[in-house]
Amino acid sequence: xxxxxxxxxxxxxxxxxxxxxxxxxxxxxxxxxxxxxxxxxxxxxxxxxxxxxxxxxxxxxxxxxxxxxxxxxxxxxxxxxxxxxxxxxxxxxxxxxxxxxxxxxxxxxxxxxxxxxxxxxxxxxxxxxxxxxxxxxxxxxxxxxxxxxxxxxxxxxxxxxxxxxxxxxxxxxxxxxxxxxxxxxxxxxxxxxxxxxxxxxxxxxxxxxxxxxxxxxxxxxxxxxxxxxxxxxxxxxxxxxxxxxxxxxxxxxxxxxxxxxxxxxxxxxxxx
Amino acid sequence: xxxxxxxxxxxxxxxxxxxxxxxxxxxxxxxxxxxxxxxxxxxxxxxxxxxxxxxxxxxxxxxxxxxxxxxxxxxxxxxxxxxxxxxxxxxxxxxxxxxxxxxxxxxxxxxxxxxxxxxxxxxxxxxxxxxxxxxxxxxxxxxxxxxxxxxxxxxxxxxxxxxxxxxxxxxxxxxxxxxxxxxxxxxxxxxxxxxxxxxxxxxxxxxxxxxxxxxxxxxxxxxxxxxxxxxxxxxxxxxxxxxxxxxxxxxxxxxxxxxxxxxxxxxxxxxxxxxxxxxxxxxxxxxxxxxxxxxx
Numbered sequence: 001x002x003x004x005x006x007x008x009x010x011x012x013x014x015x016x017x018x019x020x021x022x023x024x025x026x027x028x029x030x031x032x033x034x035x036x037x038x039x040x041x042x043x044x045x046x047x048x049x050x051x052x053x054x055x056x057x058x059x060x061x062x063x064x065x066x067x068x069x070x071x072x073x074x075x076x077x078x079x080x081x082x083x084x085x086x087x088x089x090x091x092x093x094x095x096x097x098x099x100x101x102x103x104x105x106x107x108x109x110x111x112x113x114x115x116x117x118x119x120x121x122x123x124x125x126x127x128x129x130x131x132x133x134x135x136x137x138x139x140x141x142x143x144x145x146x147x148x149x150x151x152x153x154x155x156x157x158x159x160x161x162x163x164x165x166x167x168x169x170x171x172x173x174x175x176x177x178x179x180x181x182x183x184x185x186x187x188x189x190x191x192x193x194x195x196x197x198x199x200x201x202x203x204x205x206x207x208x209x210x211x212x213x214x215x216x217x218x219x220x221x222x223x224x225x226x227x228x229x230x231x232x233x234x235x236x237x238x239x240x241x242x243x244x245x246x247x248x249x250x251x252x253x254x255x256x257x258x259x260x261x262x263x264x265x266x267x268x269x270x271x272x
Numbered sequence: 273x274x275x276x277x278x279x280x281x282x283x284x285x286x287x288x289x290x291x292x293x294x295x296x297x298x299x300x301x302x303x304x305x306x307x308x309x310x311x312x313x314x315x316x317x318x319x320x321x322x323x324x325x326x327x328x329x330x331x332x333x334x335x336x337x338x339x340x341x342x343x344x345x346x347x348x349x350x351x352x353x354x355x356x357x358x359x360x361x362x363x364x365x366x367x368x369x370x371x372x373x374x375x376x377x378x379x380x381x382x383x384x385x386x387x388x389x390x391x392x393x394x395x396x397x398x399x400x401x402x403x404x405x406x407x408x409x410x411x412x413x414x415x416x417x418x419x420x421x422x423x424x425x426x427x428x429x430x431x432x433x434x435x436x437x438x439x440x441x442x443x444x445x446x447x448x449x450x451x452x453x454x455x456x457x458x459x460x461x462x463x464x465x466x467x468x469x470x471x472x473x474x475x476x477x478x479x480x481x482x483x484x485x486x487x488x489x490x491x492x493x494x495x496x497x498x499x500x501x502x503x504x505x506x507x508x509x510x511x512x513x514x515x516x517x518x519x520x521x522x523x524x525x526x527x528x529x530x531x532x533x534x535x536x537x538x539x540x541x542x543x544x545x546x547x548x549x550x551x552x553x554x555x556x557x558x559x560x561x562x563x564x565x566x567x568x
Contacts, residue, residue, distance in 0.1 A: 112276030117539045119502035120520055124281070124532060127524045128288030204401055208506060211403050212521070227404055231510075234411055245404035253399035 010261030017254025024070035031064035034221035043237045054239045056230065062239060065221040066247050072222050073251055076137050076206040081198035083141025085148055089191060092152025093179055096160065106149065113146040122205060126214035136215045140205045148194050155187040162186075189266040196259035200252040207248045223248045275327075277540040278533070282326055285529045286319055330537070336530035340523070345534035349516060353538060355425070356515035359508070360500040362431050363439035364493060371443040372489070375450020376477060382455065390447055397444025402503050406437035406510045423512045434511040438503045442496050449492055450485060457481050486557045494550035501539040 005011060038059035046054040046062075053062035095106040125139040159165065160183070168178045209215035210224030218225060223244040230240025293309045294301075310316045314325055329336060335345035378390035413433060414422025420429050457463060458481065466476045504517030512518075516535050523531035 108273075108276065112273050112280065115273045115277055115540045115543055116280070116536070117501040117505070117543070118499075119505055120536060120539060123505065123521065123524050124284055124536070127527070128284060200399075207401055208403065211401075211506070212509075224401075224403075227401075227407065231407055234407060235415055238411055241404070241407050245401065245408070248401050248404065249396065249399045252401075253395060256395075256399060 004265050008261045008265055010257045011265065012261075014254050014256070014258030014261055017250060018258060021070055021074060021251055021254060024067045025074050028064075028067040028071055031067050032061050034060065034065040034068040035219040036060065043233065043240075045237075046239050046243075053243045054237070056226070056240050057233055057237065062226075062243050065226060066223070066243060068221045069223045069226065069244070069247065070251075072133060072216055072220070073203045073206060073248075076133065076140065077199040077203040077251075077255070079137045080140035080144065080202035080206070081195055083138070084144035084198055084202075085191065085195050087141070088145035088148025088194075089152050089184075089187075091145065092149040093156055093183060093187070095149065096153040096156025097175070097179055097183060103153075107153070110146040110149050113143070116143075118143050119205070119208060122209060123212060123214060126209055131209075131214045131217060133216050133220075136206050136209050137202075139209075140202045144198060144201060144205075148191070148198070151190050151194055152187055155190055156183055159183050159186045193259050193263045193266065196255055196262060200255035200259070203248065203251050203255070273544060274537070274540060278327065278330060278537060279323075281533045281536045282323055285532065286322070288527075326533075330533075335534040335537070338523070338531045339528045340526050340531070345530045348519065348531065349534050349538050352514060352516045352519050353542075355513060356501075356504050356508070356517060357542075358431065359434055359438060359504060359513060359515060360497070362435035363500060363503075364442065364497075365439075366435055367439040367442035367446050368489070368493070371446025372450045372482075372485070374443075374447040376454055378447065378451045379454030379458065380477075387451075390451065394444040394447040394451075397440045397447075400440065402437055402441060403506045403510055405440050406434070406507055409433045409437055410510070423510075425512065425514055434507050434513050437511070438500060438507045441499065441503070442492075445492060445496065446489070449488060453485050453488060454481060457484060487554070490550055490553050490557065494547050497543055497546040501543060 038055070040059065041049060041051070041055055042057055042059040044051050044055040044059075046052065048054065051061050051063070053066065055061055056065070091106050091110075095103045121143050122136075122139050125142070126135050129135050165178065165182055168182055173181075206215050206222070207224035207227075210222040211228045213225075213228060216222035216225055218229070226244040227241045230237065230244070233240050293306055293313070293315065307316070314322055317325070333346070335349070337343065338345050338348060341348060374390045374393065378387045381387050410422040410433065413419050420432050422433070424430055454477075463476060463480060466480045467473075471480075501517070504515060505521050506517070507513065508515045508517035509521050516538060520532065520535035520539070522528075523535060
């Protein structure tokens with residue numbers, strides 16, 4: 001499996017993109033601060049006057065802002081995806097392991113959550129509470145768990161038929177011990193894949209919220225907010241919106257490729 | 273499920289900080305007016321009573337009056353629903369037709385430049401944010417090339433750009449699904465048999481292989497319809513399309529509670545209805561499902 005892991009084209013490409021993204025986040029402080037304005041050099045086109053990606057309507061360097069935004073996107077992606085993973089895995093495990101009424105209640109809640117238009121729900125939460133990066137992270141985490149819960153439940157149901165679970169029960173092990181030592185390790189593969197794909201979903205969701213003015217608040221830099229600010233200057237300075245959009249697409253693509261590659265290598269089939 | 277969606281939307285609005293009455297009265301008000309308005313809207317009662325009144329009202333078809341327009345929310349939404357359905361249907365049409373054709377082309381020309389181009393299109397389509405695609409379309413097709421109007425609502429030509437923007441993600445998914453399906457299917461026994469009977473490649477693909485593609489395709493459409501509703505919020509706002517998505521976003525920004533609850537209810541309702549239709553189409557498309565239903 002290791003050989004397959006290191007030679008899979010999706011994993012290699014995804015890893016390179018994610019690595020670049022991490023480098024952008026790490027080396028952002030070497031660039032100009034994202035909030036420093038220079039009105040004398042506003043709306044400079046790409047390549048002009050030491051601004052590789054040009055400047056925005058406040059004279060801020062677009063490349064520097066893109067690098068700084070990578071920090072926010074990665075933070076939101078990882079925190080929100082971890083939150084949804086924790087909620088989803090706990091509920092999915094409980095649902096699959098205990099079955100009966102617990103299963104019915106959790107799965108009905110999952111159905112209800114899946115019936116909600118996700119972005120609308122996110123917008124409602126972010127607008128209801130104070131918009132900002134923390135609200136966005138919590139909101140995205142709280143909205144994205146249902147698919148992970150379903151996935152985990154499916155995996156648990158298939159693991160529950162195995163002999164070692166029956167043996168554990170016959171030996172009188174507690175539920176917690178069986179779940180933690182025997183069920184959870186055998187459900188890890190799809191959960192890892194879901195985590196990687198979840199990060200790309202969270203990055204996209206944060207960008208959408210920031211685009212609507214409900215995510216990261218100005219003057220902080222965020223790819224979605226940059227596109228939003230740039231849309232009013234689309235005719236005269238399209239680079240203000242084009243480069244941040246490319247950054248979002250690159251980040252989402254990187255985590256998607258990584259997730260798809262891992263799915264292939266770990267031989268995970270959707271059990272939802 | 274609809275009851276659950278309603279309950280969540282009520283809880284969300286109830287626990288949200290801030291006073292909706294303040295949003296309603298604007299900058300000039302006195303305490304008496306606020307108290308009177310609160311009483312009028314039932315906001316001075318207990319949470320349980322408010323929930324009971326809310327559910328009773330909704331179940332009897334009364335969604336209340338919008339805080340902003342003062343019109344019945346039901347009227348506002350019924351007026352806007354056709355626009356959203358129009359946009360979602362056009363987006364779905366583009367996604368299915370172009371996605372399936374690209375997928376077939378990609379599978380038949382495997383490992384050629386066509387295949388690679390279609391893989392790149394599908395990867396880019398899934399990764400690019402819908403609002404960015406929308407802005408690029410406005411910029412290039414609407415402003416630079418001036419082939420189509422960049423924003424607004426009118427005839428068919430106004431529908432094309434928002435429908436492409438909304439359908440891009442789905443198109444990418446359809447392309448991937450069709451390619452994978454065709455690669456699996458083209459070596460099946462019934463395809464080999466059809467070919468050995470001397471049938472033309474077109475008949476083999478569109479009559480024999482495509483029939484079996486219908487089932488996974490319908491599944492994806494049903495599952496993806498929720499994302500059309502979410503995408504509509506962004507697409508409609510960018511293109512100035514007068515649908516429920518833009519109405520919902522405006523309502524959220526202005527804290528117009530009845531309008532928010534009404535739009536969420538209708539979007540969830542559309543999702544449920546589409547999935548019921550998908551189940552019916554399943555029975556029509558798959559003889560095994562049909563027989564099982566008849567046996568019952």
